[in-house]
Amino acid sequence: MAKKKTAPEPIVEALAIAVPPERAWEALTSPRVLGDIVMGHVEMDARPGRPFVWHWGVWAKAAPGKVDEKEFTWRAQVLDAVPGATLVLGGAGESVATLTVKGEGGASLVTVVQGDVPRGADLEDYRQGWADFLLKLKTLLERRAETNSIYLRALMKATPAQVVQTWLSATAMSKILPGKAKIQAKKGGHFEWLWKEPAGAKNSGRFIEIEKGRRLAFTWDVTNPPTEVRLSAEKTPYGALVALEHLGVRPLQRPIERRWAHLLERLRVYFHYGKKIRTT
Secondary structure (H helix, E strand, C coil): CCCCCCCCCCEEEEEEECCCHHHHHHHHCCHHHHHHHHCCEEECCCCCCCEEEEECHHHHHHCCCCCCHHHHEEEEEEEEEECCCEEEEEECCEEEEEEEEEEECCEEEEEEEECCCCCCCCHHHHHHHHHHHHHHHHHHHHCCCCCCEEEEEEEECCCHHHHHHHHCCHHHHHHHCCEEEEECCCCCCEEEEEECCCCCCEEEEEEEEEECCCEEEEEECCCCCCEEEEEEEEEECCEEEEEEEEECCCHHHCHHHHHHHHHHHHHHHHHHCCCCCCCC
């Protein structure tokens, strides 16, 4: 007798976030916050029956080869919603995910459960994707508005050593920017980035610390006075957890944050596709 095929285990990812549950819920239903997390366009109305759209814009633009926009767009409906607690998204042939918020006081637990990953999809990719989503949500919500620095984190299909080596490679960084990079990969060495977009954009600095396979720090000479950027990577079950901190950035310089988030997301694409990325 042929054995029955068993359904794959559902994907379950959860993360504690040091904010009140109502703040976590507000973020999970905010098009602006979700757009910052997926680095693209989001339409969201957290009422049952309402359509929603999540579009991973950086991935759609950076994925190598022929790109189908549908691959990077989640377009379905809000199947159910319990304000402040539960959000069920999917339907119409799309995968269903249930997001829940629990907690009290200044602590929340946000959980994602997805039980019907599309046929042929890589389960580990979905697990890492939701883990990265929750990590970015946590990073965004826990930062303090008065802190005079930018702090971003992301999960990547790479080792910590690969992340640091890539950041020190002129060939790799020219693809990731995209543009043209000149790099002296040593302490005290100078680097220069020339971006394709916006045309003529240029950044430069010097490496003030390089810890092989773990972290590096460099000056950011575009600001006046120059500021400091720190990049670190540590091993996790999902690959490398990469953290970037830009110190001494005043509120009027916050557009820099979007540029750093965009760069980290392109770095995720680069490693996801085996060090391949579109540069046009």
